[in-house]
Each structure stands twice: as structure tokens, then as C-alpha cells.
Amino acid sequence: MRVINIGPDPSLAYRPNLEKNKTKEKKDYRNFETGSLIERVFSTYKLMHSNQTLAFVKRKHAEWCICNHTQMGMMDAIMSLDQLVDESDPDVDFPNSFHAFQTAEGIRQAHPDKDWFHLVGLIHDVGKIMALWEEPQWAVVGDTFPVGCKFQNSIVFRDNTFMDNPDDKNPNYNTEYGIYKPNSGLDSVFMSWGHDEYLYRVMKFNNCSIPEEGLYMIRFHSFYPWHSHGDYMHLCSGKDLQMLPWVQEFNKFDLYTKTTELPDVDRLKPYYQSLIDKYCPGILKW
Numbered sequence: 001m002r003v004i005n006i007g008p009d010p011s012l013a014y015r016p017n018l019e020k021n022k023t024k025e026k027k028d029y030r031n032f033e034t035g036s037l038i039e040r041v042f043s044t045y046k047l048m049h050s051n052q053t054l055a056f057v058k059r060k061h062a063e064w065c066i067c068n069h070t071q072m073g074m075m076d077a078i079m080s081l082d083q084l085v086d087e088s089d090p091d092v093d094f095p096n097s098f099h100a101f102q103t104a105e106g107i108r109q110a111h112p113d114k115d116w117f118h119l120v121g122l123i124h125d126v127g128k129i130m131a132l133w134e135e136p137q138w139a140v141v142g143d144t145f146p147v148g149c150k151f152q153n154s155i156v157f158r159d160n161t162f163m164d165n166p167d168d169k170n171p172n173y174n175t176e177y178g179i180y181k182p183n184s185g186l187d188s189v190f191m192s193w194g195h196d197e198y199l200y201r202v203m204k205f206n207n208c209s210i211p212e213e214g215l216y217m218i219r220f221h222s223f224y225p226w227h228s229h230g231d232y233m234h235l236c237s238g239k240d241l242q243m244l245p246w247v248q249e250f251n252k253f254d255l256y257t258k259t260t261e262l263p264d265v266d267r268l269k270p271y272y273q274s275l276i277d278k279y280c281p282g283i284l285k286w
Contacts, residue, residue, distance in 0.1 A: 042157060044088045047138035049161035052192040054148040054173060060139065060193040067205045067285040069133060074276045074284060075269065077126050084131055088142035096125055101263045104272065106253040119275040120214040121253055124221055127195030127202070129286070144192045144222045146232060149178025154229035176234065185237030186220065196222045208280035216243040217250040227251055 081096035104121035111117050131140040145155050151162055151174075167173040180189060191197055200219035203210060210218075225231040227247045236244075 040087050042161075044138050045142060045157045046161045047136070048088075048142055048192070049151075049155075049157065050164040051138065052145075052147060053165060053167045054179070054190060056139075057147050057190045057193045061190075064130070064193075064198055065201045065205070067202060070286050071283050072286065073282065074123060074126070074280050075273055077129055077284075077286070078122065080129055080132060081125065084128055086125075086128065086141045087137045096128060097265065098263065100125060101265055101268055101272075103253050105263055105268070107250075110253070115275055116210055116214050116279060117250075119272065119279055120210065120217050120250065122272050122275075123199065123280075124218055124250075124254065125195060125199075127197075127199035130195065130198055139193050140195050142194065142222065143224045144194050144196055144220075145225055146178075146180075146189045146235065147192055148173050148190050149180055149235070150174050150176050152225050152229075152231040154225040154231045156224070180235055182234060183237055184235060186226075186235065186240045187237075189232075189235055191220075191223065194222060196220060202284065202286055203280065206280065206284045208284075210279050213243060213246040217247055220247050221250055221254055223247075 078100055079097055081100065084096045086096055100122050103124065104118050107114075107121040108118045128140050131137050143156050145151060147167060151158060151165075151168060153159075162168045173179065196219050200215060203215060203218065220227065226233075226236075227244060228251065233241075
């Protein structure tokens with residue numbers, strides 16, 4: 001196929017101008033108090049916070065981390081998210097694949113020299129594919145938090161959604177450290193099960209070559225109590241603290257590129273397929 005060079009970055013002609021098209025102030029994102037979607041959002045979190053126990057998370061690790069559910073390429077997995085609308089998200093009500101390209105393009109504008117970062121923006125939510133395989137959304141989407149220790153106050157809807165979670169009343173699990181040791185590191189912590197941990201496990205299982213900074217973004221981008229509220233620092237290792245600024249940098253694009261201005265996905269695909277071929281090529285096991 002003949003490629004015509006029309007400049008250093010042809011996609012600038014058809015990607016949205018994210019600064020120009022912002023429709024909300026930063027303070028208006030992640031509004032968990034009011035809005036047309038709030039009942040759906042609250043219901044999803046209530047189920048999540050009632051059912052995400054340490055025992056549940058361990059069962060999900062055993063079920064999903066062996067990656068024996070299907071095989072497909074990364075671009076096919078991304079596009080399958082057209083069938084999914086995230087029931088935990090108070091900001092958008094359109095298919096998840098659009099958000100994937102919005103995030104990636106925002107990162108590419110700000111960090112043109114870090115192609116692995118662009119790819120992380122594109123794929124970060126692909127773990128939500130579990131919801132298309134009959135996993136309930138409360139075990140796939142939404143903010144994540146550690147299980148096996150005290151549920152901190154910065155968790156969304158903390159005050160009125162954990163009443164039915166038995167771990168909240170278990171003296172082995174409801175202390176500051178619970179089953180963990182001080183500064184043992186997030187790698188030793190069981191997070192509530194969801195798309196972050198699942199995609200991280202898929203990347204590791206398939207020996208994908210995304211740098212460690214990118215893997216932290218994938219694994220902890222929904223861990224808002226940590227990267228946005230400063231909770232759970234007592235569990236963090238030195239490595240976690242070094243990686244935290246990368247996760248926070250990613251969060252700016254994950255959150256603030258959500259607009260109703262949708263990118264021209266078909267014309268952006270060739271660039272992102274080249275990154276897939278570089279960092280997580282071929283048919284992957286899921």
C-alpha cells in the first residue's frame with residue numbers, strides 16, 4: 001500500500017482538538033452526587049462494595065489470570081468495547097472504544113515522543129471485555145481499592161455501600177494494615193477485582209513489552225483513593241512511590257479527554273496498529 005506523507009503528524013487533520021472542545025470544567029468531572037446517570041452509578045457501586053471481598057477477589061484471580069477464555073488480537077479487543085457502556089461512569093454514556101481513542105490522542109498531543117504511552121492510553125480499559133463474557137459490571141468497572149484491610153473513607157460512596165460486605169466487620173481485615181505488612185508494596189496487595197488487574201495480568205501472561213511505567217498505569221489507573229486522595233500510602237513500597245507520578249500523569253488524560261467530540265477511529269487505526277505490533281503483537285491469550 002502506498003503511503004502519502006502529508007506532514008509529520010497527519011492525524012492532526014482529523015483528531016479532535018481536545019482543548020477547544022472541552023465541554024466541562026475539571027470540577028464537573030466525577031460528580032458522584034447529581035446527574036442523569038447517578039442512580040445507575042450508585043447501584044453499580046453498591047453491588048461492588050457489597051460483594052468485593054478478599055475471598056471473591058482470590059476466586060477471580062484463579063478464574064481469569066490463567067488467560068484461557070479466548071484468543072484475539074488487541075485491536076479486535078478494543079473495538080469489541082463498542083458493545084459496552086460503563087455503568088459506573090458518571091461522565092459519559094457512549095461506547096468505551098471512543099474513550100480509548102480520546103485518551104490515546106490526548107496523550108499523543110502532550111507526549112509525542114512516548115509511543116508506549118500512546119498505546120497505554122488506547123488499551124487501558126480493554127480489560128472491560130470481561131463484561132462481554134458475562135462478568136457483572138460491578139466486578140469489571142469502577143474505582144478500585146484494596147481488600148483484606150480497612151476500606152478507607154476516600155472510596156466512592158464509602159459511607160453507605162459497604163454495610164453488606166462481611167470483610168468490613170471481620171477483625172482480620174478491617175484494620176489499617178489487615179493482612180498486609182507496612183510498606184510491603186502494592187504488588188503484594190489484593191485489589192478489588194476489575195479491568196485494571198485483568199489487563200495487567202493479560203499483558204504479563206503474553207510477555208508484552210510495555211515499560212513498567214505503562215504497566216503501573218494499566219494496573220492502578222482506577223485506584224483513585226491512592227493516586228488522587230493519598231490513601232493507602234502505608235502499604236506502598238519505594239517503587240510504588242516512584243511510579244505514582246506516572247499514574248497521576250496518565251489520569252489527566254483518562255479523565256479530562258472525555259468529551260462528546262468523537263475521534264475519527266478508522267483513520268487513527270493504522271498508527272495504533274503499528275504500536276500494537278511493536279508492544280503486544282499477534283494473537284493474545286485472554
